[in-house]
Amino acid sequence: MRIAAVLTVLSRTLHKYIFRPVYLVDDDGELSHLLRDLESEDPSREMHLRATLLATLPERQNISAKKRVQTVIREVSWVVQHLLGALRYDTFCTGLENACALACSQWRRIQEAQLKIEPYFGPPYDEYDWQVLPLAEFEETAGARLENGVSSTGTSTPRSEKTAGAQADEGQDEKEGVNGEENGTVGDAGADSGDDTDTNHSELPPEDIMLVVWPSMCVVEGGELQSITQGLVISKDQARVAYHEVRVRQGPRSNTKKARTMS
16 A cells, blocks of 8 residues: 555656646646647647747756656655665665656657647546556455455454554565566556456446546547546555554554543
8 A cells, every 4th residue: 555655646746747748837837728728729739839838948948857857756755765764765766766767758758749648637537547556465465354354344353463464564565666666667557557467457437446546648639638548546445455454553542542531
């Protein structure tokens, strides 16, 4: 769940700083809306204006792109600094820097495309392509719950067994999360997701979506968005295990607090 959370922060930070139409201005929200409105009325003029802006002050845009990459690295690494030890943190930051640099270089190619492409996080989720996040930890944790007698309704096993399993899963999550970042899998998550044929990773109904981890890339035509890649999401079924763990951990604390208050 920590891996999914960090990926969610990363995707939204990339959207804020990297997945933009141009890099000329820092606060480009109004410019993005302007290009979207222009595309709905006159697509050819929008493409011409975007091309003109991209050709304006190219060196300034190059400098801005590098600064934006460093901003993403700084904000995302700040989120995970308390989750990893010093050695793992340095490895994570190195992988994160490579992934962000790759995302920026690839998005600069997309900026020059004739069609306007934007990331979409939703909601609403209807009429867009989504796939559950293919992390083995979700399936392993769900399997462990069944083996330990934890049903989908939330009936739990003794706390000692769950604590041992949770600690093992947390260590596995952190290790594989760092390795995934180091190998650049974050930047390729959206592109590679379609190769997974496991039934657990198939498309799911919009009402089963809990959280969008990676956006669905969409082409803008006539002011409307049409999916061209699958976005990655956490399903409600995947989140059920985490919710149960939180309830188990918070139970004794709330009772203790209540007892102190009464005394």
